[in-house]
Amino acid sequence: MKQKRNTVQKGIVFEVFREMHNHPSAGMVYEAVHEKYPEISKATVYRLLAEAAEEGSVLRLKLADADDRYDVTLGRHYHIVCKSCGAVADVEASLNEKAVLKRAKGCENFLVEDIHMEFTGICERCQQTLDNQKN
Amino acid sequence: MKQKRNTVQKGIVFEVFREMHNHPSAGMVYEAVHEKYPEISKATVYRLLAEAAEEGSVLRLKLADADDRYDVTLGRHYHIVCKSCGAVADVEASLNEKAVLKRAKGCENFLVEDIHMEFTGICERCQQTLDNQKN
DNA sequence: ATACATGCAAACACTTTGCAGCACA
DNA sequence: TGTGCTGCAAAGTGTTTGCATGTAT
Numbered sequence: 001m002k003q004k005r006n007t008v009q010k011g012i013v014f015e016v017f018r019e020m021h022n023h024p025s026a027g028m029v030y031e032a033v034h035e036k037y038p039e040i041s042k043a044t045v046y047r048l049l050a051e052a053a054e055e056g057s058v059l060r061l062k063l064a065d066a067d068d069r070y071d072v073t074l075g076r077h078y079h080i081v082c083k084s085c086g087a088v089a090d091v092e093a094s095l096n097e098k099a100v101l102k103r104a105k106g107c108e109n110f111l112v113e114d115i116h117m118e119f120t121g122i123c124e125r126c127q128q129t130l131d132n133q134k135n
Numbered sequence: 136m137k138q139k140r141n142t143v144q145k146g147i148v149f150e151v152f153r154e155m156h157n158h159p160s161a162g163m164v165y166e167a168v169h170e171k172y173p174e175i176s177k178a179t180v181y182r183l184l185a186e187a188a189e190e191g192s193v194l195r196l197k198l199a200d201a202d203d204r205y206d207v208t209l210g211r212h213y214h215i216v217c218k219s220c221g222a223v224a225d226v227e228a229s230l231n232e233k234a235v236l237k238r239a240k241g242c243e244n245f246l247v248e249d250i251h252m253e254f255t256g257i258c259e260r261c262q263q264t265l266d267n268q269k270n
Numbered sequence: 271a272t273a274c275a276t277g278c279a280a281a282c283a284c285t286t287t288g289c290a291g292c293a294c295a
Numbered sequence: 296t297g298t299g300c301t302g303c304a305a306a307g308t309g310t311t312t313g314c315a316t317g318t319a320t
Contacts, residue, residue, distance in 0.1 A: 002274075003273085006320095007274090025309085042277090042278095042310090062200055063199070091242050092241055104227065105226065105227040106212075106224055106225050109224075110217070110256040110258055112254055115255075117251065119247055121249070124244040138299075142294070177303095203285090
């Protein structure tokens with residue numbers, strides 16, 4: 001296993017990333033980093049986040065309708081995505097996977113490894129915006 | 136509303152698409168169409184499928200880890216994706232959404248519109264392949 | 271000193287789009 | 296006839312990669 005080094009860039013990227021609580025995409029992290037530290041390249045940001053996801057220190061989310069998002073929250077949880085603005089929030093929901101599987105038809109030939117849930121809806125801010133537009 | 140026309144291309148694309156029971160991506164449909172009818176362009180295939188999804192005659196699936204897939208099966212159902220080869224199969228699972236929502240924490244500020252489930256696993260064919268590799 | 275990491279730009283994969291010519295109704 | 300559709304190629308989007316250079320250890 002390749003040995004990792006600590007670099008100035010790594011420090012900055014993860015500091016900025018951990019201050020964002022929006023489940024940002026790599027592009028969003030790059031934007032935020034770039035504002036303060038224009039010398040840091042896009043490739044570095046993408047690479048650092050992808051690597052961190054591979055070693056498991058962050059989560060890389062593949063949500064429908066959106067670019068990959070990165071999440072500091074580890075452990076089993078789900079997400080809700082705002083259909084209007086794309087905002088993402090963590091959701092904790094106890095899902096009885098065994099019970100679901102027992103009643104699931106069509107995956108008998110599969111060795112099921114995981115069940116993932118994703119919620120969609122309208123976030124508070126967008127509800128207000130949409131309400132205002134109506135009136 | 137724009138009025139639609141029937142064209143030779145439309146006929147061919149959907150005929151080929153409906154013969155594929157793989158939940159193909161637009162690219163896969165294009166490949167299959169292209170084999171038999173090389174005159175039909177990629178843009179047309181992408182456009183036709185996207186339009187059909189918009190009018191609701193097919194489903195456009197946004198699955199994690201894969202390109203958008205198109206599905207002839209309408210109505211509420213879920214999908215299982217093979218982690219190894221990307222194969223997609225339909226799954227029917229009765230999910231008590233109200234019960235799930237009642238126990239979900241983190242989406243209180245959202246107007247929840249939908250809950251989506253996605254299963255991942257290893258398909259039968261890949262299980263065999265992997266088994267053979269072991270021995 | 272020597273890997274590993276970075277910056278840059280080019281390459282990628284998938285998809286969408288502008289436009290001139292074509293063809294359905 | 297006239298608008299909608301098609302093919303082509305170009306542009307878009309988000310992400311990855313090759314390589315020369317820079318740097319942590």
